Amino acid sequence: MCRLLGYVADQPVSVVDVLGEDGFARFTALTAVHGDGWGMAWQAEDRSVRSVTVPGSASADPAYEGLARKRLGRAGLVHLRWASSGLEIATTNTHPFTDDGPAGGVAFAHNGHIAPIPRLEGLLTAASRERLEGDTDSERYFRFVLQCAEEEGDLDAGLVRALDVLVREFPTASLNALMLTPDQMFAVHINSSAAAPQRALLELFDRPEEIPSGHSAEAYFAMDFRTLPDAVHVISSGLDEEGWTPVPADTAAVVDLATRRVTALRRPA
Numbered sequence: 001m002c003r004l005l006g007y008v009a010d011q012p013v014s015v016v017d018v019l020g021e022d023g024f025a026r027f028t029a030l031t032a033v034h035g036d037g038w039g040m041a042w043q044a045e046d047r048s049v050r051s052v053t054v055p056g057s058a059s060a061d062p063a064y065e066g067l068a069r070k071r072l073g074r075a076g077l078v079h080l081r082w083a084s085s086g087l088e089i090a091t092t093n094t095h096p097f098t099d100d101g102p103a104g105g106v107a108f109a110h111n112g113h114i115a116p117i118p119r120l121e122g123l124l125t126a127a128s129r130e131r132l133e134g135d136t137d138s139e140r141y142f143r144f145v146l147q148c149a150e151e152e153g154d155l156d157a158g159l160v161r162a163l164d165v166l167v168r169e170f171p172t173a174s175l176n177a178l179m180l181t182p183d184q185m186f187a188v189h190i191n192s193s194a195a196a197p198q199r200a201l202l203e204l205f206d207r208p209e210e211i212p213s214g215h216s217a218e219a220y221f222a223m224d225f226r227t228l229p230d231a232v233h234v235i236s237s238g239l240d241e242e243g244w245t246p247v248p249a250d251t252a253a254v255v256d257l258a259t260r261r262v263t264a265l266r267r268p269a
Contacts, residue, residue, distance in 0.1 A: 041107030042076030049105035092134035104182030110138035112174025196220035
């Protein structure tokens with residue numbers, strides 16, 4: 001259960017450029033819940049996808065703020081992890097998960113939980129299972145998307161096919177995710193039947209009012225976006241700033257990194 005930020009701009013920007021100083025501070029403060037790891041991915045100058053993952057709290061790691069202030073590329077994503085119960089805090093379980101293909105690489109970050117994990121892993125071929133490094137449902141979700149993309153011969157079609165199967169097989173899961181390639185950023189907001197982890201949140205704080213904003217049962221899996229003249233941003237709940245628009249429920253979209261054009265991905269009816 002995590003927090004996500006994605007951005008596509010017309011020139012290299014930093015995470016702090018995207019959120020502003022106050023917004024960055026509020027986003028980082030979400031480590032009060034989501035402090036089990038952090039990661040970033042970005043489109044480098046040569047258009048390849050680069051990434052960093054650290055299995056610890058972003059707010060306690062100077063490297064996090066250092067990277068957040070660098071203009072790493074025109075597009076990128078940030079992930080703050082809250083580990084699901086029973087899953088280890090380790091580098092191999094820290095988002096974003098990456099793969100060398102398509103050409104230039106791909107990075108994937110998830111906010112949700114898909115259970116039971118053995119059933120999800122059962123959707124993978126032997127070749128896909130061999131590529132697994134950790135034990136999270138999120139990495140298996142990622143590998144299933146890539147598996148479907150390879151079978152379809154197209155990443156867009158593969159993601160649509162994977163989502164169709166996962167919605168059918170795991171109707172109460174949150175599939176919220178961001179995926180970055182050298183040419184596109186995909187944003188998935190599918191969670192209408194997912195239950196927010198309210199009991200686990202209450203165990204972290206002495207009083208309910210101490211729980212960060214955007215973590216109520218109604219808002220926990222919400223995602224917002226904003227389209228600016230020179231950029232497109234998407235974020236999970238918790239920032240509470242004006243100028244953001246809710247992402248429609250149970251949708252998926254793709255942003256072209258060159259044009260910043262946003263296109264809805266059509267799932268089978």
